Amino acid sequence: MLKMAVYAVLLVALCFSVVNSEYVNRKFCPNVDPSKCSIHSVKLDPCADGPGFCLMRREKPYRLSFDFTPRFEAQNLQLSLHSDDDNSGNFKTVIMPAHDACVHQTCPLEDNVRTMYDVDFVFLKKVYGKFPIQMKLWNGNNESEACCFTFSVKTLK
Numbered sequence: 001m002l003k004m005a006v007y008a009v010l011l012v013a014l015c016f017s018v019v020n021s022e023y024v025n026r027k028f029c030p031n032v033d034p035s036k037c038s039i040h041s042v043k044l045d046p047c048a049d050g051p052g053f054c055l056m057r058r059e060k061p062y063r064l065s066f067d068f069t070p071r072f073e074a075q076n077l078q079l080s081l082h083s084d085d086d087n088s089g090n091f092k093t094v095i096m097p098a099h100d101a102c103v104h105q106t107c108p109l110e111d112n113v114r115t116m117y118d119v120d121f122v123f124l125k126k127v128y129g130k131f132p133i134q135m136k137l138w139n140g141n142n143e144s145e146a147c148c149f150t151f152s153v154k155t156l157k
Contacts, residue, residue: 022050029134029148037147039116040067044151053130053152056123064135065118068147073111076140077101079119083153084134085127091134091150096121101137109139123155130154 026042028034043065047054056062064081079101082091096119101107104119117137134154138146 012144013063015103022047022054023151024151025051026151029136029150032136032146032148033144036071036145038069038071039147039149040069042066042074042149042151043143044153045094049154053154056153058123058126058155061120061122063118063120065116066135066149067114067116069112069114070109070145070147072109072139072142072145074109074141075107077105077107077109077137078140079104079135079137081119081121082134082136083101083123083125083127083131084150085129085131087131091132093127095123095125095133097102117153128155128157 014110020042024042024044024047026039028039044054045063045065049055077100078098079096080098081095082128083093083095084091085093107113109115130152132149132150134148136146136148138148
């Protein structure tokens, strides 16, 4: 009986996570060579309103997961998240500053090996409206070797 209850709880938790996460529409960053990285899919959890945009709330935890194949290797892997909350084309608002991505990912990153990457973050900025977020993952020894994409979110008052 207890075993069935455990399975039921796991099934409900699995259904909840599948319902709340959503693939998002993404675009390559314009200033990064897209041949350096194939991005197969991007998910944001929670994101019940995707894939066009995700409704985000301040001070709530999110998980960004992406499936990609890098066309470079890196011992020193860096990651950052920025937003363009004034829609100026400049991703100047820091969500997660550049830092050692090996905290989230097993390193070294291998050339031409498909990899799944997860990063947890909290959106803290008091901004409202629809705007893009940029995720960039790069070789700390050669910034031209990078995976970079944007996706749209919406925040409410």
